Amino acid sequence: MTLGILGKKLGMTQIFKDDGTCVPVTIVQAGPCKVLQIKMAAAVEHPEGHRTSSMNRGKKGGKATRPRSADGYYAVQLGFDDKPARVTNKAQIGHNKKAGVDGGKRFVREFRMDSAPQLKAGDDVTVGILEGVNHVDVAGITKGRGWAGTIKRHNFSCQPASHGNSLNHRTGGGIGRTNSISKGVPKGKSMAGHYGVDRVTVQKLEIVKLDTVRNLVYLRGAVPGHNNGYLLLNKSTKVKR
């Protein structure tokens, strides 16, 4: 598990390579992200100043300072896209202040790490971390399709348009046997229902181009979600190391 980066889908277009091949690309603004918090498996590993956490127990309990407990795992929390302080709640403002960030971040996610991360809160993570990386996995929230039938949702086939078919062109068809053999509808039977607004990861998207000045990544192919939707970019797990 390595550090990835947070991004935003800007949209799709096409570019030509030097040999004339036309590449469909999604342009993703990746970063700049701020490290908001570092999580360590053991409390000792935390840098000085992070060892204590204060706790407000209300009027009678008073404020207490106690040794910070371990997070139990290694992770880096990144924040992306600034949000003005007036729309950020106080808990988040306080949290971000520790990383030297005024106001809030619209998209905050953690990246689990195998070992203690070398970064510290307040560090910047830019698209430069994707330098030398050929493929990435991109996770995002897909576009909502509302209540969708089985053809759109589960790639069922249509029924014949003619040959005596009556009003059953896009219906799901049979859902299993009845009575003694079955106990009702089989579990996990694919049917019509709400579709979209799911977290989906697209694996192994080729990085066509990196723009470190504007923090842009050009990915070959499509990524989940609408334009201006937020994305998580990770180094691809499918690439042989």
Place this chain on the structure above:
Amino acid sequence: MNILHQIEVEHMKPKVPDFGIGDRVDVHYLIKEGDKERIQIFSGTVIAIQGRGIRRVAKVRRMVSGEGVERIFPVHSPRIADVKVREKGKVRRAKLYYIRDLEGKATRIKPNMGKPRFPRSTRSKKAAPAAT
């Protein structure tokens, strides 16, 4: 400017040859022959232009030994070396698909003698009176 538009502009050719629908053109495009590259010319009539920005493509039709051949050229492709306009055409529609059904002399398109191909809308004329 929209960043996506800006990116497209950066990848576009700074200047594309000026040609329009109905023009008789020679499209000079690079083809690979073994290790060498050479320019081949496809001459025909532009029957449609589709897409905006870097996605702009032109459909060019010509007759090859009695058979109609249409090729679609991405205008901004680096493999399109040049487009030379042989003759400007005077046409009254944006897509000339009707010439697919015609043969021989009927497929000819009247040459355009100097008049602007598509008169700009009256609004833009008023906006730029210096041009007249």
